[in-house]
Amino acid sequence: MKKFIAGVMLWLMVSWGMGFAAPTVDHDGNFWNKLGNSAKAGYINGYGDAMQVSVGKLDSLTVAADLFHWKGANKIIHQLSRELLMNDTRPDDAIRKLDALYANPKYSELDLGQALQALPLLAERTQSSRDRAHSKATDGKATVAK
Numbered sequence: 395m396k397k398f399i400a401g402v403m404l405w406l407m408v409s410w411g412m413g414f415a416a417p418t419v420d421h422d423g424n425f426w427n428k429l430g431n432s433a434k435a436g437y438i439n440g441y442g443d444a445m446q447v448s449v450g451k452l453d454s455l456t457v458a459a460d461l462f463h464w465k466g467a468n469k470i471i472h473q474l475s476r477e478l479l480m481n482d483t484r485p486d487d488a489i490r491k492l493d494a495l496y497a498n499p500k501y502s503e504l505d506l507g508q509a510l511q512a513l514p515l516l517a518e519r520t521q522s523s524r525d526r527a528h529s530k531a532t533d534g535k536a537t538v539a540k
Contacts, residue, residue: 423502423509426492434492438485441510445478452478483513 429437452475459467491513495501501509 421506423496423504423506426496426506427502431489434489435485437506438488438510441507442483442485449475449478477511488513 426434452471455471456468458464459471488510492506492509495504495509
């Protein structure tokens with residue numbers, strides 16, 4: 395019996411040590427830049443699938459909100475489900491936007507999940523900066539034409 399307990403204790407110590415020695419992978423810009431194009435597409439597709447599963451889990455919150463008469467819960471749950479879904483983001487667009495984001499070294503430590511959630515915001519900022527650049531170019535042409 396003593397040998398069995400000693401073996402279990404040795405196994406626990408070895409498995410505990412291996413758990414702490416295992417390398418951790420941070421899913422940030424450095425991780426993203428090491429991936430190939432097919433791995434990036436797979437990551438984006440997998441992330442989108444995970445978000446769809448998460449949205450499916452929100453149905454139980456809707457039932458709980460109705461059961462406990464939580465005021466404003468349906469509005470919050472609807473907003474959360476809209477933010478989690480990536481239906482309007484195509485994988486090739488997401489890859490292009492993330493490549494552009496992580497090309498700047500100051501964003502290399504930004505978590506990939508946070509960056510993916512911010513893609514609609516990045517698209518809005520990119521569009522508004524394009525609009526400003528276009529209006530400046532148009533204003534400059536109008537000034538020259540006068």
